[in-house]
Amino acid sequence: MTGSDASPSFRLAYVPGVTPSKWVRIWNERLPGVPLTLVPLSAAEAPGVLRDRGADAGLVRLPMDRTDLSAIPLYTETTVVVVPKDHIVAAVDEVSADELADEIVLHPLDDTLDWERPPGLPAQERPATTADAIELVAAGIGLLAVPQSLARLHHRKDLTYRPLSDAPQSRVALSWPEEETTDLVEQFIGIVRGRTVNSTRGRPQAAVQPKAKRPDKADKGGAGRRKPTAGKPAGQGSRGGSGAPKGGRSGRSGKPRRRS
Incomplete structure (x- = not known):
């Protein structure tokens, strides 16, 4: 971590053919207080500019000279x-x-x-x-x-x-100086990898699902389960049909009238 963390802006280099607009839009939505500055470069000069700290990170083309540079391949072009x-x-x-x-x-x-x-x-x-x-x-x-x-x-x-x-293909990657993996670089890595703002919040919510205590409550009131069957209300599945002659006539007598 060096001076990039204290910088009020994030400098993103990009080479011809790469369109960073989608990622820039997401950046502006998530970090409105940290302006992102685009630095257009040729594919040949991009590695040197990153090594010289002329940009915090860059959207580059592989293969390239990756000396002292980290890189995450993003996609391969036809x-x-x-x-x-x-x-x-x-x-x-x-x-x-x-x-x-x-x-x-x-x-x-x-x-x-x-x-x-x-x-x-x-x-x-x-x-x-x-x-x-x-x-x-x-x-x-x-x-x-x-x-x-x-x-x-x-x-x-x-x-x-x-x-x-039968031709070699060009891979587009996100690259940055190895010793400059700053918090802002990590933020941009999350954006290009498609991480959402609430992605980390979703994990604990998924773990809080064990509500298996409801069956226990029902077992404590075993008689409570029998009460509805004793009255045999309408709409209790196949058992409700078999008990219709006793308590379900009033509920079923209305259905033929609705058909007529």
Whole structure:
């Protein structure tokens, strides 16, 4: 625990394609006195900024250099291939990496996928960024494999994308400096893991259910159980039906009249 605990705000870094709005909204509802500041970063610079304490925690992409950093994987993204709308790939529901063997597939320098060998044919030069690669796809120069959220982030009307099988996937994780697991970091961990404010209160309530003493009270007044059977009131199950000729005529005589 260090200075982050005394900080009046919580700095949350996030990388392109990750949408923290839902978690930020929950944070603002639960901790209105602790403003949350968003710090947009590229996937490549996020680990260094966290190690340098430029943010209290960050929504990052794995794999990454996790030296001195803790990380909790949150979800795994589908990998897609971005193509022009009139490309042959647009006519299928899914494409495999092997089917792109004769295609030029762009491999930007900020690529977040851990390829052993990128699919397709390499371009003459690697684009500097994913945004640059998207422009080249629109110009008909090649295709691009990215996590689905990045394809949505760089959406264009003249492009589309399809799931790419046999490809590495990008995992989104919550990361923070190992030695800075502050109370505020713990609060945010609870939010991304879906813990509710009343989740801890629900446990003792579930344990307080043993009300098995009611049968004991009934046993003490054994005669009390016999009293209702002696009078045989209407509506006591099958026994009530068998005793109807004696005490139940007035109760049952009204039912045929209601039918008529």
